[in-house]
Structures are given as C-alpha cells and as structure tokens.
Amino acid sequence: xxxxxxxxxxxxxxxxxxxxxxxxxxxxxxxxxxxxxxxxxxxxxxxxxxxxxxxxxxxxxxxxxxxxxxxxxxxxxxxxxxxxxxxxxxxxxxxxxxxxxxxxxxxxxxxxxxxxxxxxxxxxxxxxxxxxxxxxxxxxxxxxxxxxxxxxxxxxxxxxxxxxxxxxxxxxxxxxxxxxxxxxxxxxxxxxxxxxxxxxxxxxxxxxxxxxxxxxxxxxxxxxxxxxxxxxxxxxxxxxxxxxxxxxxxxxxxxxxxxxxxxxxx
Numbered sequence: 001x002x003x004x005x006x007x008x009x010x011x012x013x014x015x016x017x018x019x020x021x022x023x024x025x026x027x028x029x030x031x032x033x034x035x036x037x038x039x040x041x042x043x044x045x046x047x048x049x050x051x052x053x054x055x056x057x058x059x060x061x062x063x064x065x066x067x068x069x070x071x072x073x074x075x076x077x078x079x080x081x082x083x084x085x086x087x088x089x090x091x092x093x094x095x096x097x098x099x100x101x102x103x104x105x106x107x108x109x110x111x112x113x114x115x116x117x118x119x120x121x122x123x124x125x126x127x128x129x130x131x132x133x134x135x136x137x138x139x140x141x142x143x144x145x146x147x148x149x150x151x152x153x154x155x156x157x158x159x160x161x162x163x164x165x166x167x168x169x170x171x172x173x174x175x176x177x178x179x180x181x182x183x184x185x186x187x188x189x190x191x192x193x194x195x196x197x198x199x200x201x202x203x204x205x206x207x208x209x210x211x212x213x214x215x216x217x218x219x220x221x222x223x224x225x226x227x228x229x230x231x232x233x234x235x236x237x238x239x240x241x242x243x244x245x246x247x248x249x250x251x252x253x254x255x256x257x258x259x260x261x262x263x264x265x266x
Contacts, residue, residue: 045241047244091225102129107125140224199246208238
C-alpha cells in the first residue's frame, strides 16, 4: 500500500467504507505513532539546545552588589555572601523562565506539526511561550527561596535541591506536555500528556543530580545553576527530551484509543 493511500485511511475515506481489518488498523497506528515520536524527540532536542544557548547568553546577567569592606584598616569594594546569593537567585530564576518559554514554544509547535496543522501549532506555541516564561519564573522565584533560608547551605543535602528543582521542572514540564497535547488536539486526553511530561521532568531531575554528583565534583547539588557548562547542557537536554518522551508516550496511547474507536465496526 502506498503512502498516499495510507493517508486517506484516516482522512477522506474515514466516512466511507471504514476498514476494520487487523492489518489496516496496525498500518494507521504505525504511521501516526512514528510521526508523533519523531516530531516529539526532535522537539525535545531542539528545545534543550535552544534553551541552553539562550541560558548561556544570559548567564551571569545579574551581578552581586559590591559593599565596602574594611580589612585591617584598608577598605575595598567586595560582594557579600548575601549579595552573591541574591544575584545567584535572580540568575537562576531567569534561566528557568527561559527554559519554560522555550519548552512551551517548541512543544506547542511540535504538536501542531505532528497533527499536520502548522498554523495551529504556531498559535499554541506562542501562547505556551508566554505561559512557560511565567510558570518557570514564578515557580523558581517561589521554590528557590527554600535554598536560601540560610546563607550557608549544607552541601551534603541532596533531598532539598532535588525537590526544589523537581518542583520547578515539573511545572515547566506540565506546560510543555500541555502545549504538545493542545497542538495535537487531544481534547480531554491532554491531561495524560501533561502527566507523562511531569513524570519525565522528575526522572530528569534525579538523573541530573546523580550524574553531576558522580562525575562533576565541582558542581554542587545545592547550586540552582551548575558551575559547569557541560552539566548545564546535559541538564537542559535530559529535561526537554524526557518531557517530550513522556508527552509523546501518553499522546500515542490516547491516539491508539481514539483510532480503535474510529475503526471499530458500527
């Protein structure tokens, strides 16, 4: 069967003689599943790379305020621990806002691309861009405060940073999964894609902390942004790819159910 003929199975011939045989049903699902997975995985990689590049360009945008410090009668302008933490806090919030915006934009566009509706994908992506920036920024501004309750943080505490970053990434993942589902026009089943994306975000959080602590000793778990650009790149890619995988898996499951109902004999 040629590709043009297979396309018509789910399109123009849907209202005519609906095929109900096993081989035809498998063909429809295979083609659509491949498209969903291909577009989603490509979107995950693109979102990770773009957010990393944008984050590197904005890295260190906020500098700590300098205060005059007297040492043995000699004065100098130096940052304090408090001003360094304040600058780090703002830079981390900016990075998460960028990640949220890029993830929402790319995943929304990818959903429309998978559904062969580019205008719809562009609209969803632009809306998700704004939502992602707001969600990423506000979630980080709220949750990162937990890391700054004391000026001196415990470097051996892994649970707190995992929960803080996991909360921020889960919120951003929900935006990405929701944008992908809206681009695909999944309707009420979009909650499945959101749940899958959130699960992917939490798995990415744990993997990033395990890898960074095992192979990059200069990257402290309590730092909201890793010191190494390699770890930052790995973090972005793991997050966006696993979010895309989670959303695609649930979207594929929703499509299987929908296709099964559509091809069932009357």
